[in-house]
Amino acid sequence: MSGKLLYDLKSVSKTFVKGKEKITIFDKLDMSIAEGDFLAIMGPSGSGKTTLLNMLGGVDQPTGGEVFFNNSRVDTLSEGQLARWRANNIGFIFQFYNLMPMLNAARNVELPLLLTKLSSSQRKKSVETALKLVGLSDRATHMTSEMSGGQQQRVAIARAIVSDPKLLLCDEPTGDLDRKTADEILSMLQLLNRKFGKTIVMVTHDAAAAAYAKRTLHLDKGVFVEKDLAA
Amino acid sequence: MTSIFSQILTVMMMNIRSLPQRFWMSFSATLAISVVVAVLLSFLSMSKGFEKTLEGAGSENTAIVTRSGSKSELNSVLSNDIVNIITAAPGIAHNAAGQPIYSPELFVIVDGIRRSSKLKANLPMRGISSVGFELRSNVEIAEGRMFEAGKNEIIVGKAAQREFAGFDVGTEVRFGKTIWTVVGLFSTGGSAFESELWADTRTVQSQFRRGNSFQTVRVLLETPGDVQGMVDLVKQDPRLVLDIQTEAEFFSEQGEALSGLVSIGWALSIIMSLGALAGALNTMYTSVSDREREIATLRAIGFSNISAFFGTLVESIVLSILGGFIGAIASYLFMNGRTTATMGGNFTQVGFSFEMSPELFQDGIYLALIIGLVGGIFPAWRAARLPVILAFRGGV
Ligand SMILES: Nc1ncnc2c1ncn2[C@@H]1O[C@H](COP(=O)(O)OP(=O)(O)OP(=O)(O)O)[C@@H](O)[C@H]1O
Ligand SMILES: [Mg+2]
Numbered sequence: 097m098s099g100k101l102l103y104d105l106k107s108v109s110k111t112f113v114k115g116k117e118k119i120t121i122f123d124k125l126d127m128s129i130a131e132g133d134f135l136a137i138m139g140p141s142g143s144g145k146t147t148l149l150n151m152l153g154g155v156d157q158p159t160g161g162e163v164f165f166n167n168s169r170v171d172t173l174s175e176g177q178l179a180r181w182r183a184n185n186i187g188f189i190f191q192f193y194n195l196m197p198m199l200n201a202a203r204n205v206e207l208p209l210l211l212t213k214l215s216s217s218q219r220k221k222s223v224e225t226a227l228k229l230v231g232l233s234d235r236a237t238h239m240t241s242e243m244s245g246g247q248q249q250r251v252a253i254a255r256a257i258v259s260d261p262k263l264l265l266c267d268e269p270t271g272d273l274d275r276k277t278a279d280e281i282l283s284m285l286q287l288l289n290r291k292f293g294k295t296i297v298m299v300t301h302d303a304a305a306a307a308y309a310k311r312t313l314h315l316d317k318g319v320f321v322e323k324d325l326a327a
Numbered sequence: 328m329t330s331i332f333s334q335i336l337t338v339m340m341m342n343i344r345s346l347p348q349r350f351w352m353s354f355s356a357t358l359a360i361s362v363v364v365a366v367l368l369s370f371l372s373m374s375k376g377f378e379k380t381l382e383g384a385g386s387e388n389t390a391i392v393t394r395s396g397s398k399s400e401l402n403s404v405l406s407n408d409i410v411n412i413i414t415a416a417p418g419i420a421h422n423a424a425g426q427p428i429y430s431p432e433l434f435v436i437v438d439g440i441r442r443s444s445k446l447k448a449n450l451p452m453r454g455i456s457s458v459g460f461e462l463r464s465n466v467e468i469a470e471g472r473m474f475e476a477g478k479n480e481i482i483v484g485k486a487a488q489r490e491f492a493g494f495d496v497g498t499e500v501r502f503g504k505t506i507w508t509v510v511g512l513f514s515t516g517g518s519a520f521e522s523e524l525w526a527d528t529r530t531v532q533s534q535f536r537r538g539n540s541f542q543t544v545r546v547l548l549e550t551p552g553d554v555q556g557m558v559d560l561v562k563q564d565p566r567l568v569l570d571i572q573t574e575a576e577f578f579s580e581q582g583e584a585l586s587g588l589v590s591i592g593w594a595l596s597i598i599m600s601l602g603a604l605a606g607a608l609n610t611m612y613t614s615v616s617d618r619e620r621e622i623a624t625l626r627a628i629g630f631s632n633i634s635a636f637f638g639t640l641v642e643s644i645v646l647s648i649l650g651g652f653i654g655a656i657a658s659y660l661f662m663n664g665r666t667t668a669t670m671g672g673n674f675t676q677v678g679f680s681f682e683m684s685p686e687l688f689q690d691g692i693y694l695a696l697i698i699g700l701v702g703g704i705f706p707a708w709r710a711a712r713l714p715v716i717l718a719f720r721g722g723v
Contacts, residue, residue, distance in 0.1 A: 146719055155627055155715035176631060183629025194624040194718055198344040210333045211629050255628075267719055 102166065102263065102295055103129040103152060109160035110147055121147050122318045124161065131262070134289040134296045136306035139315030145299040146267055148315070152297060153186055153265045154178040183211040187256025191268035193248040195240040201227065201251045202236040208259040226254040230284060246277035253284060257294070264288065266298040270305050282308040334630050338638025341621070342614065343645070349614060356610040357650040359603040360698055363596055364654030364691040370592025371690065372662050372683045385575035387551040389462050392544040395568045398580075400434040400543050401451075405569075407539040413567060418556030420547040430459035431541040433531045437502040437524065439491035450491060452481070452502070452524040454531030454541075462545045463515060471496040471511030476527045479534065482511035484521035494524075505534045519578065545574070600698055603650075607702025611643050615710045622710055623717035636711040643703025644696065651695025658691070659683050 105127040112119045121144040129135055137145050150156035151163060154170055155178075163171040165185070173181060187208075188194075195204050202223050209219040227233050230250040240248055249269060256264055266285070270278035286308050288294045298309060306312045313320040346353055392413055397403035410431050419427045433454030441448050453459075460466050474480035483494045493500060500507050507526070515521050532538065548554065554571045561567040572580075615622070622635050662683055 150716050150719060153627070155718070179626065179629050179631055182627065188624075188627050188718070190624070190718060194620060196341055196621055196624075198341055207337070207625070207630075208628050210337055211330055213330070 099130040099132045101128055102131045102133070103127070104164040104167075105151075105161065106164070107161040108151065108158045108163065110144070110151065110156075111159045120318070122158070125318065127313075127320075129295065129297065131295055132289070132293055134286070134308070134310040135298070136309035136312040137297065137299045137315055137320075138301065138303070138306055138312055139320075141301075143315045144318055145315055149265055149267050149297065149299050153188065154182055180211075183208060183259070185261050185263055187259070187261045187264045189249070189252055189256050189264060189266040189269045191271040193240075193245075193252045193272075195248055195251055195255075197239070197241040200237050200239050201232060201243070201254075204240055204251055205254045205258050207255060212259060222258050223254075226258040227251075229257070230254045244277075245273050246280060249273065249277075249281050250284070253281070253288075257288065257292075262295055264294050264296045264298075266296065268300055269298060270300070270302065275304075278302070278305065331631065331633060334634035335637045335641070338622075338625065338630070338634045339641045342618070342638050342642040345614075345618065346642075349610065349617065352610050352613060353646055356603070356606040356702075357646050357653070359599075359606045360647050360650030360695050361652075361654035361657065363599045363603045363698070364651050364695050365658040366599060367592065367596035367694060368655060368658040368683065368687055368691045369662050370589060370596070371687050372658070374589040374592070375684065375687065385573070385578035386462075386464065387573050387575050388548055389574040390546050390548055390554045390557060390571055391574050391577045392546065392557070393542075393570050393572075395570050397570070400432075401436065403434075403542045405431070405541045405544060407541070409567065409569070410541055410544050412564065413557065413560065413569060414544065414546060416557040416560040418549050418553055420549045428458060428462075428547040430456055430462050430545045431528065432456075432459055432543050432545065433528060433535070433537060434542045435531065435535050439487070440493065442490060442492045445492075448491075450487060450524060451522065452526060452531070453520075454528040455525050456528050459528075459545060462547055463518075463520060465514070465516035465518075466520075467514050469512045469514045471509075474510055474525070474527055477530060478527070479505060479507045479530060480510045481507045481524045481526045482513050483509055484523045484525070485512060485514045486521035487524060488512060490522070548573075596694070600694065604698050604702050607643060607647060607698055608705065610646070611639060611703050611706035612709070614642060615639060615706045615713075618710075619713060619717055620720070622713050623715050626713070626715045627718045632711040635713070636707045639707035639710040640700070640703040643706070644699040647695045647699025647702065648692065650698075651692045654695070655688050655691040659688070 105125060107124045107126060108122055109120070109124055110122040112121065125148075137148065139145050147156060151158050151171075154173070158171055161171075162169055165181075170178070170181060196207070199207075202220075205223045205226050206219055209222060212219075214222065224233065224236070227236055230253050232247065232250055232254065235243070235247065235251075240251055243251070249272075264285070269285070270281050273281065282305055285296055285298065289296050289310075296309070298305070300306055391400075392405065393400065393403035394405060410429075414427045414429045419429065422428055435452050435454075436449045437452045438447050439450035440446070468482065469485065471482070474482055481500070483496075488494045494509055496509055496512055498509050500509060513521075513525065528541075532540075546557075552573055554573060557571045561569050561571060626632065626635065
């Protein structure tokens with residue numbers, strides 16, 4: 097691993113309590129992610145991929161251990177602090193795009209900028225830049241509900257990068273797309289990683305998708321095995 | 328701070344834009360609130376108008392004498408002898424000639440035809456003398472002239488003429504076997520007396536076969552509000568089985584019948600408010616669950632839960648205030664200045680106007696606001712507490 101350390105998970109545990117039953121997903125997991133990495137996380141259904149991604153994104157809290165981001169602890173932040181931290185550092189890309197159906201593409205992309213001090217003309221410029229990057233400049237005023245899955249995911253990527261976060265967290269970003277469209281989206285992520293230096297953590301079921309990443313971790317029963325891509 | 332504001336604004340705008348998805352539900356919640364407000368305001372404006380009518384009628388300067396326990400003028404009977412005894416009581420004002428100033432009156436019921444319903448209704452007719460005129464403030468002949476003593480002539484109160492057909496000046500009216508001519512129209516500044524017909528006391532006595540008896544006596548008091556002299560006399564003299572009240576007291580008792588109606592109005596409004604509240608809660612909970620994924624996504628992006636809370640609350644308040652305005656405007660259009668008649672304590676019709684004031688309008692909006700606040704606050708709380716991981720759940 098090269099570069100500056102972005103994430104450091106130390107002895108992280110996660111237990112769900114369902115009625116009387118206790119389900120332990122992770123037991124003292126260690127993990128680190130360097131700045132500039134493009135990491136794919138694979139594993140069978142129920143192995144805890146989404147749970148891990150949620151803990152990285154601060155939308156779910158570990159029940160034990162420590163999560164460091166840029167050398168400062170984030171798992172102990174309050175909900176409000178976490179929201180601000182996410183706004184400043186993370187862009188999310190979801191399997192089902194999670195766009196706001198009553199807003200047009202530009203308005204959707206603008207959402208994270210509403211959390212900043214930018215003026216409306218500055219916001220407009222940033223939105224244009226982001227939409228251009230994903231190749232949707234001509235669709236700015238279209239309603240996202242009338243777009244194809246691939247276009248919607250590109251709007252979602254534009255929304256994730258518009259405030260220029262260090263890190264993109266993607267949960268099955270191509271899970272709902274056909275092969276060709278998936279490849280376009282993955283190339284775009286690769287470009288964002290290589291050319292724009294975004295650190296990307298991507299959860300996927302799809303080995304072909306994982307091939308776009310720099311490295312892949314296989315999660316099984318709460319532990320992972322780092323495998324060589326060629327293997 | 329500006330960020331929080333723009334967050335709330337965005338969530339609010341998204342909620343409002345997604346309203347068409349829940350159009351019928353939101354519409355019916357809004358409508359329910361407007362109905363509640365309209366009902367409340369109708370009752371309140373009615374009581375306000377009635378209060379105003381009775382307020383104008385009662386005076387502290389005059390006392391009214393009725394047979395004990397009769398409760399209303401209609402049920403009271405006073406013989407000529409009794410009238411002579413009680414009007415000699417201390418505390419009654421005297422004229423220059425040294426005579427006590429009093430007005431013995433008759434109060435009978437005749438039939439009138441309501442203009443609105445074309446149905447028969449009770450109409451009070453008062454036998455009165457010129458002293459009776461002086462004992463009431465603001466009596467004015469608005470049209471025509473006074474009746475003449477000894478003739479079958481009546482003058483008609485403005486409210487009575489407004490409510491009942493066939494009382495134009497110059498026309499003849501028939502009560503039982505007797506025929507009367509309407510010779511004038513009078514006003515008393517909007518008080519309950521305007522709902523009456525007036526004629527000469529003696530003529531009413533003979534035409535309605537009352538012999539030498541009366542029903543009530545009104546006396547002018549030496550000291551306003553002081554009826555003690557008369558009350559003492561009633562206590563001493565066993566022949567006097569009488570109630571003595573100032574006219575103001577007398578009318579406020581009459582008004583109590585209606586205050587019961589106003590309580591019913593409030594009770595009805597509150598019960599209906601609970602119904603409207605249930606509707607608002609249901610609508611807002613649906614709104615939140617419709618937008619669960621969107622709210623969670625915004626939270627993942629970094630929006631605060633305060634914005635989720637206020638966005639939802641504001642949606643509820645906007646809907647309910649809209650309902651409140653619709654209800655208030657509807658009741659204003661239908662009720663304000665509308666005149667109606669209700670049973671006074673005499674089982675006769677007292678005509679009065681609905682009074683819709685800006686304060687009542689405000690009351691209506693406040694009621695709507697309370698429904699909107701309570702109906703929005705719990706769903707808004709749920710919106711604020713939604714787990715952010717919902718954004719990552721599969722399925723749409
Ligand atoms: N809120 C929760 N309460 C209880 N159990 C949960 C909760 N969230 C997840 N789990 C359980 O934790 C385990 C891991 O879930 P997770 O969603 O992380 O798996 P995954 O690897 O993302 O699976 P998939 O590939 O199907 O998306 C599952 O057994 C799931 O049932
Ligand atoms: Mg998952």
